[in-house]
Amino acid sequence: QVQLVQSGAEVTKSGASVKVSCKASGYTFSNYGITWVRQAPGQGLEWMGWISAYNGYTKYAQKFQDRVTMTTDTSTTTAYMELRSLRSDDTAVYYCARGGLRYWGEKAFDIWGQGTKVSVSS
Amino acid sequence: EIVLTQSPATLSLSPGERATLSCRASQSVSSYLVWYQQRLGQAPRLLIYDASNRATGIPARFSGSGSGTDFTLTISSLEPEDFAVYYCQQRNDWPPTFGGGTKVEF
Numbered sequence: 471q472v473q474l475v476q477s478g479a480e481v482t483k484s485g486a487s488v489k490v491s492c493k494a495s496g497y498t499f500s501n502y503g504i505t506w507v508r509q510a511p512g513q514g515l516e517w518m519g520w521i522s523a524y525n526g527y528t529k530y531a532q533k534f535q536d537r538v539t540m541t542t543d544t545s546t547t548t549a550y551m552e553l554r555s556l557r558s559d560d561t562a563v564y565y566c567a568r569g570g571l572r573y574w575g576e577k578a579f580d581i582w583g584q585g586t587k588v589s590v591s592s
Numbered sequence: 593e594i595v596l597t598q599s600p601a602t603l604s605l606s607p608g609e610r611a612t613l614s615c616r617a618s619q620s621v622s623s624y625l626v627w628y629q630q631r632l633g634q635a636p637r638l639l640i641y642d643a644s645n646r647a648t649g650i651p652a653r654f655s656g657s658g659s660g661t662d663f664t665l666t667i668s669s670l671e672p673e674d675f676a677v678y679y680c681q682q683r684n685d686w687p688p689t690f691g692g693g694t695k696v697e698f
Contacts, residue, residue, distance in 0.1 A: 507636075515628075515636065515679055515690040531687050565635055575683035578626040578641035580648075585635050 472496035474504075474566050474583035481589045482556060489552040490586045492566035499547035500524045505569040505579055506540060506551045508562040518564075520574040521549065529574045556590045563587050594618050596680050596691035603696045611667040613694045615680035620660045624684035627656055627665045630693075631676040639678075640665065670696070 477491040492504060506518040519530035521540040528540050539552045549566055563585040570576020595618040605611055615625065627640040638647040640656035643663060653668040667674055675698050680691040 514692050515681075517688045517690065567636075574686070575624070575688055578638055578647075578681075578683065579628075579636075580638045580641075582635040582637065 472568075472581050474568065474581055476564075476566060476583040476586045479587040479589070481591070484557055484590060484592045486556050486590075487552060487554040488556060488588050489550055490564050490566075490588070492549040492551070492583050494523075494547045494549070494568070497568075499542075500544055502571050503569045503574075503576070504540070504542065504549040505567045505574070506538075507565045507567060507579070509565070509585075510559070510562040513562075516562075518551070520569055522571055523549065524571055553588075556588075558590050558592050561588065561590045593687055594621060594682055594685050594689050596682060596689055598678075598680060598691035598694045600694060601692070603694060604698075605670055605696065606698060607670050607672055609670050611665075611670055611674070611696055613665040613667075613678055613696075615658075615663040615665070615691050617661045617663075617682060619685075621682040621684035623659050624682060625656075625658065625663045626681045626683060628679045628681065629674075629676050630679065631673070636679065667696075672698075 475493045503522045505520045521528045523542045537554045541550045566583040567579035568581040597616045599614045623643040625643045628636040630636045644656045655666045677693045677695045
């Protein structure tokens with residue numbers, strides 16, 4: 471079946487980096503994009519950025535522009551999100567979701583990963 | 593950026609009752625409004641895309657309506673598994689944004 475499976479929980483310290491993976495299966499990976507969304511404890515959803523799995527084109531939210539890098543590996547059908555210079559307020563569950571191929575808003579996010587909890591301590 | 597305001601913040605209802613959730617945009621998003629459901633401890637799930645289209649596998653008791661700035665998600669008769677948080681999201685304008693959510697509680 472179509473699914474996205476994310477890497478396990480991370481515990482890290484302020485100033486460090488974290489890299490979350492998102493393995494896709496059950497569909498043609500390069501026909502879609504991957505969006506990353508995060509959710510702080512008890513809070514709503516926050517869009518972080520998007521990457522095309524076809525050509526690697528990215529679009530990041532301005533808030534994360536200087537600290538985030540999204541990549542894909544078509545050979546393993548895996549997407550990655552790296553967030554640097556972590557702060558305590560980056561503590562959140564990070565989700566990947568399947569999105570449009572050609573641009574960030576092409577389609578709704580129809581398949582979601584299970585989420586990866588990232589805890590940042592000072 | 594477009595701000596999506598969801599109301600009410602919390603909706604207290606019983607199984608079998610009708611739920612009506614609102615999402616208002618600070619400017620027109622045409623029909624590019626999406627609804628997601630998030631059950632406790634789970635990832636969001638796509639319910640409705642482009643204002644009124646049910647996603648694959650979504651029961652007919654869920655319906656969406658609206659265009660421009662005012663949108664509604666209706667659950668015609670609440671089932672126990674429908675008690676969750678519902679988010680709207682717009683994909684019309686950069687950056688994509690989410691509403692703050694409506695919690696449907698028993």
